[in-house]
Structures are given as structure tokens and as C-alpha cells.
Amino acid sequence: MTADNKVSGASQKTDPGRFFEHFRIGEVIRHATPRTITTGDVALYTALYGPRFAVQSSDEFARGVGYARSPVDDLLVFHVVFGKTVPDISLNAVANLGYAEGRFLRPVYPGDTISTVSEVIGLKENSNRKTGVVYVRSTGFNQNGDPVLEYVRWVMVRKADEAAAPTGEHVPQLGKAVAATDLGGAVPSLNVGAWSNELAGSRYRFDDYQVGERIDHVDGMTVEEAEQQIATRLYQNTAKVHFDGHAAKDTRFGKRLIYGGVVISLARALSFNGLGNAFHVAAINGGRHVAPLFSGDTVYAWTEVLDKAEVPGRADVGALRLRTIATKNQPCAAHPYKVGDDTDPSVILDFDYWVLVVR
Amino acid sequence: MTADNKVSGASQKTDPGRFFEHFRIGEVIRHATPRTITTGDVALYTALYGPRFAVQSSDEFARGVGYARSPVDDLLVFHVVFGKTVPDISLNAVANLGYAEGRFLRPVYPGDTISTVSEVIGLKENSNRKTGVVYVRSTGFNQNGDPVLEYVRWVMVRKADEAAAPTGEHVPQLGKAVAATDLGGAVPSLNVGAWSNELAGSRYRFDDYQVGERIDHVDGMTVEEAEQQIATRLYQNTAKVHFDGHAAKDTRFGKRLIYGGVVISLARALSFNGLGNAFHVAAINGGRHVAPLFSGDTVYAWTEVLDKAEVPGRADVGALRLRTIATKNQPCAAHPYKVGDDTDPSVILDFDYWVLVVR
Amino acid sequence: MTADNKVSGASQKTDPGRFFEHFRIGEVIRHATPRTITTGDVALYTALYGPRFAVQSSDEFARGVGYARSPVDDLLVFHVVFGKTVPDISLNAVANLGYAEGRFLRPVYPGDTISTVSEVIGLKENSNRKTGVVYVRSTGFNQNGDPVLEYVRWVMVRKADEAAAPTGEHVPQLGKAVAATDLGGAVPSLNVGAWSNELAGSRYRFDDYQVGERIDHVDGMTVEEAEQQIATRLYQNTAKVHFDGHAAKDTRFGKRLIYGGVVISLARALSFNGLGNAFHVAAINGGRHVAPLFSGDTVYAWTEVLDKAEVPGRADVGALRLRTIATKNQPCAAHPYKVGDDTDPSVILDFDYWVLVVR
Known part of the structure; x- marks a missing residue:
């Protein structure tokens, strides 16, 4: 050689x-x-964020309501x-x-x-x-x-x-927002009679949610460097700011940034507590990573119902337009968002999306 | 908005x-x-604890001895x-x-x-x-x-x-203990002739174990925060003491607690070294999380054979009643358990259970 | 008791x-x-290293070129x-x-x-x-x-x-090296016409590589303790130096060593950037873990093409003999390897292997 x-x-x-x-x-x-x-990716996704929506967790539940299996x-x-x-x-x-x-x-x-x-x-x-x-x-x-x-x-x-x-x-x-007529393509016609609130973990259905309602999702999740790296590589995302700790020393943050998708997935998983029957993200109207998240920070989230809509032609599901705010190191009992005209410094994500909720 | x-x-x-x-x-x-x-969950379980029992690791081994595949x-x-x-x-x-x-x-x-x-x-x-x-x-x-x-x-x-x-x-x-007559429902009738000690990794079968025998499992496993969070979310366990590092700062420990199930699984995986043919946990007689475990601690384990029993109607397997003690930051060559009347401060788990061992 | x-x-x-x-x-x-x-192990492997070779990532791509599915x-x-x-x-x-x-x-x-x-x-x-x-x-x-x-x-x-x-x-x-006649047993005869450079992520095929060519793979990947433990347990590798942080305190390094296989896999995954069509490791001629890697270190890699060879009887693939050098905390733009007669202190792996590249 x-x-x-x-x-x-x-x-x-x-x-x-x-x-x-x-x-x-x-x-x-x-x-x-x-x-x-594969189901291997699904297992890792569950292990990284802890989602508990029954449709995605149980093949039996999914089949019962009309899917081929858990999507x-x-x-x-x-x-x-x-x-x-x-x-x-x-x-x-x-x-x-x-x-x-x-x-x-x-x-x-x-x-x-x-x-x-x-x-x-x-x-x-x-x-x-x-x-x-x-x-x-x-x-x-x-x-x-x-x-x-x-x-x-x-x-x-x-x-x-x-x-x-x-x-x-x-x-x-x-x-500004996806039209309600454009929602629901990823959801088969559901057999609502087979939907068990007990198994799904929530007694609130579409009609129980009101525009303007705010839900503090209560729980917090601390993020570790190994978790965000494992997650980001799972997606074959190669953005070097998430992986190269040596180069990160010379950046303005001095350390690796957590992939913003990790924050979105954590906020969604936390939102189960209050939105357990909102089983499907149907559309993303807008989203902004307001501030960076780092290893060791704890993510909390709260949600406001921005709008409600019928989905044309469907009696099985209705659509909620949600704004979910994720924060770091700040519980959300007070629904932190603005301080005067500025964004609350704890806010890291401002996510505007449609979910479908069983009726 | x-x-x-x-x-x-x-x-x-x-x-x-x-x-x-x-x-x-x-x-x-x-x-x-x-x-x-799914097999995705199984892969994660293997990666989190390192179990090496052949029945659960190899579809071929499992089928050979009488399972439909690896349970x-x-x-x-x-x-x-x-x-x-x-x-x-x-x-x-x-x-x-x-x-x-x-x-x-x-x-x-x-x-x-x-x-x-x-x-x-x-x-x-x-x-x-x-x-x-x-x-x-x-x-x-x-x-x-x-x-x-x-x-x-x-x-x-x-x-x-x-x-x-x-x-x-x-x-x-x-x-106090599950009766031997109530053991074994999860194990099909085994084709003992197909059981290879070499592949299973142990030359000791049921008759080789004695009541009172103590086995130091020798190896130690350090637990990281990311590992325990990934494990606990895999089970969709939502106990917040394992996840919310921000709130944990104000607790008496000042940090997240590791889910006790992680300790049980680590002790079981470590017990392979000495109990390689004890392929099945058949019953849990009792268990106590004696002290908390934290990220960075190293888990060791030792086991005492408390009892032996025939399983009625079965010539393929016998039952050992085991007490496995897990410790933190203390190897178990001396089988630490009591210091006078008190529990040794290194002890974190006292687990009393039945395993089935091939005969 | x-x-x-x-x-x-x-x-x-x-x-x-x-x-x-x-x-x-x-x-x-x-x-x-x-x-x-299982596909669970494959998902974890992807999440731990971030490989992006299309044959192993996509069942469709693999089937299209001649595999039964992704190997x-x-x-x-x-x-x-x-x-x-x-x-x-x-x-x-x-x-x-x-x-x-x-x-x-x-x-x-x-x-x-x-x-x-x-x-x-x-x-x-x-x-x-x-x-x-x-x-x-x-x-x-x-x-x-x-x-x-x-x-x-x-x-x-x-x-x-x-x-x-x-x-x-x-x-x-x-x-010193596996003969080119002994390569390729793990690769079916490929339908080269179905191979998409776009999907595979590289426009360079076998004929584009020259002996003596050096490729800096640019990206760096920091390794966390939890990642190396999860990886090493996934392989049921029980070498205690990777797991027992308590015992490691008394060793000359004072901490756990990262399993050398983690370095090989990271270097291979990083090598995608420059070697995207080198879809298969066909042989390992030699390999040396030159220095230990620890949690928190960042791995970089570069590769030299040592040799090129036809694979007898095959018009679909050619073989490149590569030396991949992995370093820690040292980017590889200057292809670090020797400092005078000594190995550069950043070098941790010197790996000599054959890959197959589509023609």
C-alpha cells in the first residue's frame, strides 16, 4: 500500500x-x-416518541375500523x-x-x-x-x-x-390552509361502530371539540443526543448540524441541533393526552421552527383548535384545524405563546395542521 | 390566528x-x-438488553424444538x-x-x-x-x-x-408462589432431542441445578438515559418520572428514574450467563424495586435457586424457582443481599420467579 | 426465603x-x-449508522436489479x-x-x-x-x-x-487480499439496465474510479454511549469493555470502549458520499483498529482506491479494492494517514476491502 x-x-x-x-x-x-x-421502522418510531394512537398501534384495531392493517x-x-x-x-x-x-x-x-x-x-x-x-x-x-x-x-x-x-x-x-375538501385521502371509509373509545384512550369525538378550545398536553419529554441522532438517521436525513459534534463546536450554538422533525413528532405524541381520537394528521398548513432545541432540553406542548370542518362526503370523520405550540423547559399550563408582541422565549415550534377525528 | x-x-x-x-x-x-x-419490537428488545436465549433468538431453533417460530x-x-x-x-x-x-x-x-x-x-x-x-x-x-x-x-x-x-x-x-401445576401454559410440548446445548450456549439442564445454589452472573451493564427512555416508550408506558428531566430537577432525586422494568430485563439478560437453558420465565411470584436506578449506574445480578419442581405431565421441562438480586455499581461475586438486618445498599431489585429449564 | x-x-x-x-x-x-x-434489525442498523445504499434500502430497487428483495x-x-x-x-x-x-x-x-x-x-x-x-x-x-x-x-x-x-x-x-475470482457470490446477476443513478444517489460507476484516487467522505458522525451499546447488543456481542462503565473506571482508559464494528459501519455509511454505487462489501482483505474510540468522539473517513479488477464472468459489476481510513475528531480533507513514519494520531481504523460497483 x-x-x-x-x-x-x-x-x-x-x-x-x-x-x-x-x-x-x-x-x-x-x-x-x-x-x-417496515415494522422495524414503526417500532423505532414508537420507541423514540411514544405515540399511542390506536389505529397506528394495533393491526386489530385498524382492521376493525376499516384499514388493511395499521398504517x-x-x-x-x-x-x-x-x-x-x-x-x-x-x-x-x-x-x-x-x-x-x-x-x-x-x-x-x-x-x-x-x-x-x-x-x-x-x-x-x-x-x-x-x-x-x-x-x-x-x-x-x-x-x-x-x-x-x-x-x-x-x-x-x-x-x-x-x-x-x-x-x-x-x-x-x-x-394559508389546505381546504377541507382536500382532506382524508389517506383514510379509508371508517366503520365508526367498531371504534372503541376505551381502546382508543379518549372519550372525546369530533363534536366534543370547540373552536378556540385550548388543551395543555401536560406531559414533558426530555430529548437525548443519542435519540435525536437515531431518529434522524432512521429518516436517512443527512443534515450535518444534527450529527457532527466536532464541527458544531465552532458554530454559534457550540453543539448539535436537534432535527426539527423530532420536535414535531414529540409534540404530536404528547398531544395524545387530550386528542386521543384525532388519529390522523391530514394536512400541514404551516409550520415554523421558532427556536432550536438541544440535547437535555424538555419538550412540552399545547394545542388550540383554530377551526372545525366537515369533510365533504364523509360522515365518519370530521376535521380539526389545530395549532400546536411546543416549548422547551416550560410547562404549558398557561399556554405560552406571546409575551407582548414577541414570541415567548420558551416556544420552539408553531405548527398549524389538520387532524381527522372520528365522529 | x-x-x-x-x-x-x-x-x-x-x-x-x-x-x-x-x-x-x-x-x-x-x-x-x-x-x-412485531419483529421490530423484538429487535429493539434485543438491542436494549442483549438477551441470548436461543428460543427467542432463532426461528429455526424455536421451530426445531416445537414452537411455531421464536416467541x-x-x-x-x-x-x-x-x-x-x-x-x-x-x-x-x-x-x-x-x-x-x-x-x-x-x-x-x-x-x-x-x-x-x-x-x-x-x-x-x-x-x-x-x-x-x-x-x-x-x-x-x-x-x-x-x-x-x-x-x-x-x-x-x-x-x-x-x-x-x-x-x-x-x-x-x-x-407466596405460583404452584408448579400452574406453570408452562406458554410453552408447547418440546422436542427435547432437538435441543442443542451448544447452540443454546449452556451445558446445564434442569437436573444440574440444586436448591440453594447461587450463581454470580458476572457481567455488568451500564444504563444510559436514552436507552431507558427508548425502552419505556417502546412499552407505551407514560409514567412521567422516566421522561421529564425538567420536572425531575425539583424531585428528591433531582433526575429521571429508570423504569423498573428495565432493571428486570437487564437482570434476566445477564442471567443467561449461568442459566442459558432456562429459556422461559413462567411465573412471577414476587418482585420489589428495592432502590432506584439512575442513568450512568451499572447493573449486576446474581441468582439463588430457591426451589425445584416437576411440572405435572411434562417430561420435557422442569421448573426452577429463582431469586434474582440486581445491584448497582457493585459486582456480585459475594452475592450481596443483606448487611445485618438491612438490605445491602447496592441492591435495587429482589425478584422471585419461576423459570422453565429443558431436561 | x-x-x-x-x-x-x-x-x-x-x-x-x-x-x-x-x-x-x-x-x-x-x-x-x-x-x-429481521427487518427490525435492519431498521436499527439504518438508525444507528445512516446507510443510504439503494439496494439495501429499497425492496423495489433490489428486485428491479435482480435480488429477491433488499438483502x-x-x-x-x-x-x-x-x-x-x-x-x-x-x-x-x-x-x-x-x-x-x-x-x-x-x-x-x-x-x-x-x-x-x-x-x-x-x-x-x-x-x-x-x-x-x-x-x-x-x-x-x-x-x-x-x-x-x-x-x-x-x-x-x-x-x-x-x-x-x-x-x-x-x-x-x-x-494479502482476496482474489477477484473469489468475489461476488453474494450478488445475483444484475439487470444493469434497471439501475438508476438518480435513485442510487451517485453518477459514478465502475469505470469512473481510478487506482490511486482518494475520496474525502466529508461528513462526520459523533458517537454516543447509548448508540454503541444498542448497536453492540444488537449483535449479541458480549465483550464487557463496551458495557460495564463501573469496571471501566479502573482501566487505563477509564471509560467504555466503542466496539470496533461501530467504526467500520460508520465509515462504510459515510463512504456513501463518493461511493454511492459501491453497493456491496464483497471481501475484507485486512483491518486494524489503530486506536480506540470513545463516546463523544466524531468519526470521519476517507478512502483510497488501491486496485481495480474485473470479476471473472461478470459484465454487471466490477471490483474496487479500497482502503478506508477512519479518524476521530479530525476531518479528512487532507487524507490523514501517516505523520512521518508514524500513524497520524487521529487515525482509528485502517480497513482494506473489496467492494462491487455497478458497471
């Missing part, structure tokens, strides 16, 4: 990721790596679909700015294979010319080529060359 | 759990959430059945006092769905009137409605209102 | 492991515990086969010295059951007479009795009795 420290022969085969000026409006990116989701948790699907986009979209991102128009379109079952395609739907260079905002609509497909989830996200990406001209400029108009 | 810090609209939908005065003798509680156990580890079944009871029984518990009359009744295989029903069989208010002891017999069922496990536990539960009168008083008589 | 601190009745049933003088050349050891590998990651197979040997071979080891002649012979699929047999092929007492080197050829078999992997390792093992004479002496001649 002849290795020494000469860098002759150094390869350029490593993927540096796209920078802002490399994106083009209308470009379609087919992402690596397709991923078969994969909606947010596990979201994280897997999202994870594939990271190497192509956000490897050089400064910040993940927001989500919109997210819809869950078909159930995903263990054994299904998920791949993701993104279309660049908007670009806007920042005035400092060092970065720009990239808007993508990402769609997850199953092995039959059927879409299972789509959503828009926008992300601030560095430029490789400040002098480079942007390839275009367009800021897409995005809906 | 209109959220602010007003608590008008605050919901009472969160489940606060039952307090002592809410329990009634004879009450039957059907717990949420049914749970399908799910008995203690994984126990933890799942137990976990379901927490929101209804012990959310307001001060202490988990003991177990008795635990019996494993049928094998559980990956794909089976487990649910739990508890009957309140005893109540006894404490003299301080602030707490009382609740006795429940909990039974885990599979998807066919067949019982797979039953056990009694008693737990000290807070009262919501000190002035409230207890709803009844009865202290049940509980057996 | 009668337990006290008397050690009368103490048992000798615990397995102390073999010492150097207990091994005999030609001895064949059939190891406990057979292990059925189990080669290194997960290696760690499981290896783990079984620990209680018999290296429980009293001072150091794991090297690997050679490793070949992956058949694909392993979820549901397959793996067992391991080792033959002692060499012994050499050290001049200090306190230790000796044991050479074993270990073979992993599936449930049909077909070999799936074989490799040689040698390990320095303590003597129980310094005065004991060695049972023999022989130092086997081991190949």
Missing part, C-alpha cells in the same frame, strides 16, 4: 450539494434513496419523504423557513417503498446576495407510483459564488 | 389519571392502547401489558409496591396484538389519609381474546381530596 | 471463556446463539456472525489484532437465521508467556447450512495459568 499525505489523486466524487444559483424554476429533482418502510404514522412518512430531499435541497441551507400545502394522500403500510421527487417552484435571492430562498414542492410516492404525501417547503440556501446571477425569481402564492 | 396568553377556552380533556378515591373494588378497567408486537420474550410481553395499565392505575402513584401471582399463559408471537384489562381486587387507605394502596389483577389478551399473561400488582396512589372517604377496604390474600 | 451473604452453594455455572492454553489447533467450535435477522447490509451480517464468536474466542482477549480472507458468499435476507462456527487455525504464545495469539477462521451459516460469510481473525488472549504449556504452535499464512 502506498498511502501517504499527498493529495494528488484527490477525487471530486463527493456531492457538495446544490447552492442557490444552481436551482432553476421548474426543475424536477428525483431524489435518492428509495426506502422500504405507518403520518409523521414517520413525512420525515422519510423529507429526509430524501436534504442532500439535494438543503445541504447548504442556512435555515429551514417554513412548510405549506402539505397533504397526506394515501395510507402507507409497512412494506411500502417510498421515494421523493421535488419541483423547484420559486426562487428569491436575498438582498445581501449571499443567500437566497428556494421553494420546492416535494411529493412522496409509493412503489406503485401513487403519491402519498406532498408539501411545499422553503429554505434559505447559501450561494457558492456571490457574484453569480440568480437563474430566475418567483415567489409562489401559497395557501 | 388569535392565540395569546389568555386561558379562556382552556380544555379539561387531558386525562389526569385516577386518584385513590376513584377506584372501586370489583371495577374492571379496559385499558388503551392495543399494541401489535416474543416473556418480559417484553410483561412490559407491554404493564405499560397499558399506567395511565389508568399508576399515573398518580407514589410507589409501585409489589407483584404477585404472575403467570405466562400462552406464547406470544410477532404479529399478535396485545390489550390489557385490570380488575381492582383490593383497596386500603393509609393512615395519613393522603394515599392508599390499590391492588389490581391485570390480564393481557391476544387478538383472539385469549389471556397470555396475568399478574397482580399493588401500588400506592395519591388521593385527590384528603377528605374523600375510601370507596371500600379489602386486602387480598396473595399466594 | 433464606438468602444471606454466605457464599456456600456458589455455582461454577458461569462461563469464564477460554484462555490461551485452552485452544487447540484444528478445534472446531460451534457457537451459541443462532439469530434470525441485509453486509456489515450487519458481519457483526452478527462476529458477535457469536466473542463468548468462545475473545472473552479473555487483550486485543483484537486483525482480520483477513473475509468473503461474503451468499446474500442474507430478513428472515434468515445465522449461526457461526469457528476453526482454530493457528496459535502462537507470546514471549512473556502471559498471553498468546489465537487465529480462527469463522464461518457464518444460514438456516439451510449454506455459508454466507467467512473470515479469519486473530486476537491476543490471556493465559489462565502462565505456567501452562501451549497446546501447539502454528502461524497460518494468510492472503
Whole structure:
């Protein structure tokens, strides 16, 4: 063997990721790596967050109400679909700015294979010319080529060359909320008579929830570094801020950041306490990671019912539009959100989404 | 959106759990959430504790000796059945006092769905009137409605209102040990000729063990916070003392407690070294969590053979009644248990159970 | 119950492991515990290291190119086969010295059951007479009795009795590298036309790699104690240096060592960035754990292409002989390996292996 420290022969085969000026409006990116989701992934998801929704936990319960078996948790699907986009979209991102128009379109079952395609739907260079905002609509497909989830996200990406001209400029108009007519594609027609409140763990159904109602989910969950790394790798998400503790020492935080998807999944799992029959995340209207979370922090959450809607053609389920606020190191009995005009410093997530609740 | 810090609209939908005065003798509680156990759960169980019993590890070994395939580890079944009871029984518990009359009744295989029903069989208010002891017999069922496990536990539960009168008083008589005639329901008739000591990892069979014999299991296992959280969530156990590090700062320990089931499973896995052919936990006679375990502590274990018994009608297996003592940060070469009349301060678990050993 | 601190009745049933003088050349050891590998194990492997090779990630991709479904990651197979040997071979080891002649012979699929047999092929007492080197050829078999992997390792093992004479002496001649004619048994004939570079995540195929080329895999991965314990137990590897933090306090490192297999798997997963179409580890020519890794350290890796070879009779794949160097707390842009005649102090792994790359 002849290795020494000469860098002759150094390869350029490593993927540096796209920078802002490399994106083009209308470009379609087919992402690596397709991923078969298994009951192993489901077990890990349960172990990482502790969800207790009966449809996703029990094949028997799921079959009884009308599914083929327990579907994969909606947010596990979201994280897997999202994870594939990271190497192509956000490897050089400064910040993940927001989500919109997210819809869950078909159930995903263990054994299904998920791949993701993104279309660049908007670009806007920042005035400092060092970065720009990239808007993508990402769609997850199953092995039959059927879409299972789509959503828009926008992300601030560095430029490789400040002098480079942007390839275009367009800021897409995005809906404030998914329409109720667009909900429920991932839920079969339910046999409501087979739904047991006792087994599901909640006696409150759709009609029991009121617009404006606020629910403190009470429980707290502390996050450890090993947990967030295990979770983020499960989704094959490669964003280095979550994994490289050595490099993190030189960042402004001085440590690894917890993947925002971990916060969303924890908040959803905590929300079982108060929303046990809200068995399905049907749409993501918007979401913002307000502040970073670190290992050792404890996550709490509370929810406000923003809206209620019938789902056209369905007597089995109704839709609640929820805002779930997650905090760190601050219980939510007082529903912390704003302090005057500012966001309460404990708030880490502001998540606006539709759930379906059995009627 | 209109959220602010007003608590008008605050919901009472969160489940606060039952307090002592809410329990009634004879009450039957059907717990949420049914749970399908999968090979994913089995993989996590292996990864969390490191068990090496061949029946549970190898489908081929299990089939060869008479199972349909590898059954799910008995203690994984126990933890799942137990976990379901927490929101209804012990959310307001001060202490988990003991177990008795635990019996494993049928094998559980990956794909089976487990649910739990508890009957309140005893109540006894404490003299301080602030707490009382609740006795429940909990039974885990599979998807066919067949019982797979039953056990009694008693737990000290807070009262919501000190002035409230207890709803009844009865202290049940509980057996000191399950009878040998009641063992073995979860084990098919074994083809002993197919049992390989080499593959099973032990040359000692039932006849090789003597009453009074003590076995130091030698190895130690340090427990990390992430591991105990992942384990406890896997069982959908929601006891907050295991998860909320922020609230734990204000407790007398100042940190999260490790779920006692983690200690039982670690002690069982460590006991492979000396008890490799004791492939099945058939009954739990009694168990006491003598002292708490915390992240960073190292668990060791030793076992005494308390009794031996034939299992009526079975020439394939015999039963050993074992007491396994787990310690923290103290190897067990000297079999630590008592210091004079007191328990050795290193002792954390005193577990009395029956195992079946191949003959 | 009668337990006290008397050690009368103490048992000798615990397995102390073999010492150097207990091994005999030609001895064949059939190891406990057979292990059925499931999609649960695969999910954990993904979550622990983050591999993204499409063949192992997607059943659809695997089927499209010619596999029955996604095969189990080669290194997960290696760690499981290896783990079984620990209680018999290296429980009293001072150091794991090297690997050679490793070949992956058949694909392993979820549901397959793996067992391991080792033959002692060499012994050499050290001049200090306190230790000796044991050479074993270990073979992993599936449930049909077909070999799936074989490799040689040698390990320095303590003597129980310094005065004991060695049972023999022989130092086997081991190949420097597996011959290209011996590669590929674990890979079916591939339908290259179905291989999508986009889905696989790399546009570089066999012909694009040059001997002497060096690839910095760029990304870093920090390892946590919980992760390495979960990983090592998943393989049922019982080497106590990875688990017993209490005993580790009295060692020269003062803390637990991370299992070397964790480093190999991390380096392989990191190597995806630059080697995405190198979907299969076909052989292990040699490997050396140059320095220990501890919790909190960050692993980086770079690779040099040592050789290229046609695989006789196959137009679908070609073989690259790679040396992958893993470092700790030192990014690899400068390909650290030697400092003068010494190994760079950041280097922890020097791994020489063949991969197959699609053509």
C-alpha cells in the first residue's frame, strides 16, 4: 500500500450539494434513496416518541375500523419523504423557513417503498446576495407510483459564488390552509361502530371539540443526543448540524441541533393526552421552527383548535384545524405563546395542521 | 390566528389519571392502547438488553424444538401489558409496591396484538389519609381474546381530596408462589432431542441445578438515559418520572428514574450467563424495586435457586424457582443481599420467579 | 426465603471463556446463539449508522436489479456472525489484532437465521508467556447450512495459568487480499439496465474510479454511549469493555470502549458520499483498529482506491479494492494517514476491502 499525505489523486466524487444559483424554476429533482418502510421502522418510531394512537398501534384495531392493517404514522412518512430531499435541497441551507400545502394522500403500510421527487417552484435571492430562498414542492410516492404525501417547503440556501446571477425569481402564492375538501385521502371509509373509545384512550369525538378550545398536553419529554441522532438517521436525513459534534463546536450554538422533525413528532405524541381520537394528521398548513432545541432540553406542548370542518362526503370523520405550540423547559399550563408582541422565549415550534377525528 | 396568553377556552380533556378515591373494588378497567408486537419490537428488545436465549433468538431453533417460530420474550410481553395499565392505575402513584401471582399463559408471537384489562381486587387507605394502596389483577389478551399473561400488582396512589372517604377496604390474600401445576401454559410440548446445548450456549439442564445454589452472573451493564427512555416508550408506558428531566430537577432525586422494568430485563439478560437453558420465565411470584436506578449506574445480578419442581405431565421441562438480586455499581461475586438486618445498599431489585429449564 | 451473604452453594455455572492454553489447533467450535435477522434489525442498523445504499434500502430497487428483495447490509451480517464468536474466542482477549480472507458468499435476507462456527487455525504464545495469539477462521451459516460469510481473525488472549504449556504452535499464512475470482457470490446477476443513478444517489460507476484516487467522505458522525451499546447488543456481542462503565473506571482508559464494528459501519455509511454505487462489501482483505474510540468522539473517513479488477464472468459489476481510513475528531480533507513514519494520531481504523460497483 502506498498511502501517504499527498493529495494528488484527490477525487471530486463527493456531492457538495446544490447552492442557490444552481436551482432553476421548474426543475424536477428525483431524489435518492428509495426506502422500504417496515415494522422495524414503526417500532423505532414508537420507541423514540411514544405515540399511542390506536389505529397506528394495533393491526386489530385498524382492521376493525376499516384499514388493511395499521398504517405507518403520518409523521414517520413525512420525515422519510423529507429526509430524501436534504442532500439535494438543503445541504447548504442556512435555515429551514417554513412548510405549506402539505397533504397526506394515501395510507402507507409497512412494506411500502417510498421515494421523493421535488419541483423547484420559486426562487428569491436575498438582498445581501449571499443567500437566497428556494421553494420546492416535494411529493412522496409509493412503489406503485401513487403519491402519498406532498408539501411545499422553503429554505434559505447559501450561494457558492456571490457574484453569480440568480437563474430566475418567483415567489409562489401559497395557501394559508389546505381546504377541507382536500382532506382524508389517506383514510379509508371508517366503520365508526367498531371504534372503541376505551381502546382508543379518549372519550372525546369530533363534536366534543370547540373552536378556540385550548388543551395543555401536560406531559414533558426530555430529548437525548443519542435519540435525536437515531431518529434522524432512521429518516436517512443527512443534515450535518444534527450529527457532527466536532464541527458544531465552532458554530454559534457550540453543539448539535436537534432535527426539527423530532420536535414535531414529540409534540404530536404528547398531544395524545387530550386528542386521543384525532388519529390522523391530514394536512400541514404551516409550520415554523421558532427556536432550536438541544440535547437535555424538555419538550412540552399545547394545542388550540383554530377551526372545525366537515369533510365533504364523509360522515365518519370530521376535521380539526389545530395549532400546536411546543416549548422547551416550560410547562404549558398557561399556554405560552406571546409575551407582548414577541414570541415567548420558551416556544420552539408553531405548527398549524389538520387532524381527522372520528365522529 | 388569535392565540395569546389568555386561558379562556382552556380544555379539561387531558386525562389526569385516577386518584385513590376513584377506584372501586370489583371495577374492571379496559385499558388503551392495543399494541401489535412485531419483529421490530423484538429487535429493539434485543438491542436494549442483549438477551441470548436461543428460543427467542432463532426461528429455526424455536421451530426445531416445537414452537411455531421464536416467541416474543416473556418480559417484553410483561412490559407491554404493564405499560397499558399506567395511565389508568399508576399515573398518580407514589410507589409501585409489589407483584404477585404472575403467570405466562400462552406464547406470544410477532404479529399478535396485545390489550390489557385490570380488575381492582383490593383497596386500603393509609393512615395519613393522603394515599392508599390499590391492588389490581391485570390480564393481557391476544387478538383472539385469549389471556397470555396475568399478574397482580399493588401500588400506592395519591388521593385527590384528603377528605374523600375510601370507596371500600379489602386486602387480598396473595399466594407466596405460583404452584408448579400452574406453570408452562406458554410453552408447547418440546422436542427435547432437538435441543442443542451448544447452540443454546449452556451445558446445564434442569437436573444440574440444586436448591440453594447461587450463581454470580458476572457481567455488568451500564444504563444510559436514552436507552431507558427508548425502552419505556417502546412499552407505551407514560409514567412521567422516566421522561421529564425538567420536572425531575425539583424531585428528591433531582433526575429521571429508570423504569423498573428495565432493571428486570437487564437482570434476566445477564442471567443467561449461568442459566442459558432456562429459556422461559413462567411465573412471577414476587418482585420489589428495592432502590432506584439512575442513568450512568451499572447493573449486576446474581441468582439463588430457591426451589425445584416437576411440572405435572411434562417430561420435557422442569421448573426452577429463582431469586434474582440486581445491584448497582457493585459486582456480585459475594452475592450481596443483606448487611445485618438491612438490605445491602447496592441492591435495587429482589425478584422471585419461576423459570422453565429443558431436561 | 433464606438468602444471606454466605457464599456456600456458589455455582461454577458461569462461563469464564477460554484462555490461551485452552485452544487447540484444528478445534472446531460451534457457537451459541443462532439469530434470525429481521427487518427490525435492519431498521436499527439504518438508525444507528445512516446507510443510504439503494439496494439495501429499497425492496423495489433490489428486485428491479435482480435480488429477491433488499438483502441485509453486509456489515450487519458481519457483526452478527462476529458477535457469536466473542463468548468462545475473545472473552479473555487483550486485543483484537486483525482480520483477513473475509468473503461474503451468499446474500442474507430478513428472515434468515445465522449461526457461526469457528476453526482454530493457528496459535502462537507470546514471549512473556502471559498471553498468546489465537487465529480462527469463522464461518457464518444460514438456516439451510449454506455459508454466507467467512473470515479469519486473530486476537491476543490471556493465559489462565502462565505456567501452562501451549497446546501447539502454528502461524497460518494468510492472503494479502482476496482474489477477484473469489468475489461476488453474494450478488445475483444484475439487470444493469434497471439501475438508476438518480435513485442510487451517485453518477459514478465502475469505470469512473481510478487506482490511486482518494475520496474525502466529508461528513462526520459523533458517537454516543447509548448508540454503541444498542448497536453492540444488537449483535449479541458480549465483550464487557463496551458495557460495564463501573469496571471501566479502573482501566487505563477509564471509560467504555466503542466496539470496533461501530467504526467500520460508520465509515462504510459515510463512504456513501463518493461511493454511492459501491453497493456491496464483497471481501475484507485486512483491518486494524489503530486506536480506540470513545463516546463523544466524531468519526470521519476517507478512502483510497488501491486496485481495480474485473470479476471473472461478470459484465454487471466490477471490483474496487479500497482502503478506508477512519479518524476521530479530525476531518479528512487532507487524507490523514501517516505523520512521518508514524500513524497520524487521529487515525482509528485502517480497513482494506473489496467492494462491487455497478458497471
